[in-house]
Amino acid sequence: MYKLADGSYLIEVDRLLRPGGYLIISGPPVQWKKQEKEWGELQAMAESLCYKLITVDGNTAIWKKPNQASCLPNQNEFGLDLCSTDDDPDEAWYFKLKKCISKVSLLEEIAVGSIDKWPNRLSKPSARASFMDDGVNLFEADTQKWVKRVSYYKRSLGVKLGTALIRNVMDMNAFFGGFAAAVASDPVWVMNVVPAKNPLTLGVIYDRGLIGVY
Known part of the structure; x- marks a missing residue:
């Protein structure tokens, strides 16, 4: 499923995930019998998004999203490019999936790390x-x-x-x-x-x- 719609499903996950956040997939196709092809495609797509594979344990895989823009050459190998500056990555209603990567926020725009502890x-x-x-x-x-x-x-x-x-x-x-x-x-x-x-x-x-x- 991760290669369906030209990888747009995983690209949509990338749009929603904060820089430095973790992507965890547990279950098919991660090291799943008879889904070796899909598992390979998922790993290739994650690599094209510059995600770092942290660990694979059984049928669970964990990647980390980069904190800054990187490896555009890899993205281009998969036909990906940065989204237009006119695109709003926070847009929610009637938003069509696009085959492009949302710009990573600048360090000063990221609130994580400067937030007080609960409560x-x-x-x-x-x-x-x-x-x-x-x-x-x-x-x-x-x-x-x-x-x-x-x-x-x-x-x-x-x-x-x-x-x-x-x-x-x-x-x-x-x-x-x-x-x-x-x-x-x-x-x-x-x-x-x-x-x-x-x-x-x-x-x-x-x-x-x-x-x-x-």
Whole structure:
């Protein structure tokens, strides 16, 4: 399957994976009987993306994505090239698979490594918040706003988070994930949703240690 659509499936995984992240595939075709050809194609495709094979243990293989752009000659052997600068690698809706490699973020654009440990990261803006106009101030205001609102909801409305009545919550206008951060100590699961018409703030939500969709 990894060579289907000219390798676009694995290229799509590359688009979503952070620089320095790990790709783990467990099961077929990794060292699978009668799938030697597919296993060879998967390894060749991973090599063309400049992934470093860390280990193969039984039917599980682990690769590491490079932290910087490299080995374009290898990519060109497979007919690959860098995507246009007009392409947004974070685009999600109605995005057609393309046979090109998304540009690796510059070091100063990568928030990983500069994020506070849990739970401090919940209340401190990551580097990516500063990419938005007045992002840090907006982050702090949104965080404080939701701390006050959640306190009011619990006190005045008797909201019982984590009970059989309220265990799963979907925030349909999550912005920076302030609501989810405010209820992080409660036994409740929150899915943050950033509307497609709004600025894409999922990166900041992820940096807080929260989950979300766009």
